[in-house]
Amino acid sequence: AVAEKGLQRSSTRQRLIKELLEMCKELNVDGINVDFEEINVATRDNYTQFIRELYPIFSAEGQVVSVDVVPRIFTDERDNYDRKGLAEAADYIMLMTYDQYWSSSPEAGSVAEYSWVENNLNSLFRDIPMEKFIYTVPLYTRVWLENKNGGLESQTVSMEVANKFVTDNNVDLEWDEKAKQYVGKKDLGDRIGYVWIEDAKSIREKASLTQKYDMAGIASWRLGYETQDIFPAINDTLH
Numbered sequence: 501a502v503a504e505k506g507l508q509r510s511s512t513r514q515r516l517i518k519e520l521l522e523m524c525k526e527l528n529v530d531g532i533n534v535d536f537e538e539i540n541v542a543t544r545d546n547y548t549q550f551i552r553e554l555y556p557i558f559s560a561e562g563q564v565v566s567v568d569v570v571p572r573i574f575t576d577e578r579d580n581y582d583r584k585g586l587a588e589a590a591d592y593i594m595l596m597t598y599d600q601y602w603s604s605s606p607e608a609g610s611v612a613e614y615s616w617v618e619n620n621l622n623s624l625f626r627d628i629p630m631e632k633f634i635y636t637v638p639l640y641t642r643v644w645l646e647n648k649n650g651g652l653e654s655q656t657v658s659m660e661v662a663n664k665f666v667t668d669n670n671v672d673l674e675w676d677e678k679a680k681q682y683v684g685k686k687d688l689g690d691r692i693g694y695v696w697i698e699d700a701k702s703i704r705e706k707a708s709l710t711q712k713y714d715m716a717g718i719a720s721w722r723l724g725y726e727t728q729d730i731f732p733a734i735n736d737t738l739h
Contacts, residue, residue: 504539504540504542504543504546507543507546507547507549507550508546510553513546513549513550513553513554514553516550517550517553517554517557517558520532520554521557521558521561521563524558524561524563525561529563530563530564531558531563531564531565531566531591532554532558532563532564532565532566533566533567533568533594534551534554534565534566534567534568534590535567535568536568537568537570538580539580539581540580541577541578541579541580543580544579544580544581544582545582547581547582547586548582548585548586548589551565551567551586551589551590552585552589555589555590555591559591564591564592565590565591565592566590566591566592566593566594566634567586567590567592567593567594568594568595568596569581569583569586569593569594569595569596570595570596571595571596571597571620571623571624572620572623572624583624583627583628584626584627584628587627587628587629587632587633590632591632592632592633592634592716592717593628593632593633593634594634594635594636594719595620595621595624595628595633595634595635595636596636596721597612597616597617597620597621597635597636597637597706598611598612598636598637598638598721599611599612599638600612600613600616601642603642603654603656604654605652605654606652607652608642608644608646608652608654608694609696610641610679610681610683610696611638611640611641611642611696611698612637612638612698612706613676613678613679613680613681613696614678614679614680614681614702614705614706615678615679615680617635617637617706617709618709621633621635621709621713621715625713630713630714630715630716631716632716633713633715633716634715634716634717634718634719635709635710635715635718635719636718636719636720636721637698637703637706637707637718637719637720638698638720638721639658639659639698639703639720639721639722639723639725639726639730640656640657640658640659640698640721640722640725641656641657641659641662641695641696641697641698642654642655642656642657642695642696643655643657643661643662643665643693643694643695644693644694644695645688645691645692645693645694646691646692646693646694647690647691648690648691648692649690658724658725658726659697659698659699659725659726659727659730660727662695662697662698663697663699663727665693665695666684666695666697669686669688669693670686671684671685671686671693671695672684672686673697676696679696679702680701680702680705680706681696681697681698681702682696682697682699682701682702683695683696683697684697699727699729699730700727700729700730700732700733701733703730703733703734704733704734704736704737706718707733707734707737707738708737710737710738711737711738717738718734718738720734
């Protein structure tokens with residue numbers, strides 16, 4: 501609601517841009533990543549206009565501008581992001597290729613299996629130029645617990661915590677070639693546990709898409725959830 505009202509007026513957009521630029525200067529950062537999530541279709545054009553107005557001001561100050569978008573779910577008429585317009589108005593577009601199965605999903609699954617990530621990239625290649633296209637990989641996973649009497653719950657955990665769940669419960673892992681992840685299932689008594697592991701191997705597989713499609717780069721969420729081998733794995737894959 502705040503975004504919807506705030507982006508309607510040019511004066512409000514300009515004030516927000518000024519405040520953001522001042523903040524970036526104070527922090528001495530190289531740029532800004534704009535992430536407005538769950539905006540509605542009515543706000544789509546105002547959001548694009550906001551980026552159009554923000555970009556030249558930030559660019560003049562040597563600031564890089566990137567904009568986050570979610571995977572395409574609806575048709576153009578119902579989509580809440582004008583990804584093509586945003587790409588024309590910014591340095592980079594970052595596609596948040598997660599969550600395939602979200603925290604309240606009615607069934608257990610991967611946060612971002614390889615084939616799902618690749619399909620979402622392919623669906624946007626016409627809208628986002630490769631030299632501006634960055635996609636993100638998750639440094640987290642979910643431990644799913646299914647009650648045998650009904651009901652499903654999940655916990656969003658770091659890679660280290662996921663590994664601990666596997667070790668503590670003696671979960672046998674098998675490589676899933678479609679997901680390109682190790683997947684585990686374990687009977688825990690009154691519940692069944694499921695996990696789709698994100699590790700150096702799964703992240704390396706997803707990172708390889710950068711070179712496969714000659715994209716601008718790769719990003720991640722969230723810092724601190726990774727194990728020590730993750731960023732070396734990404735670096736080795738990209739170089």
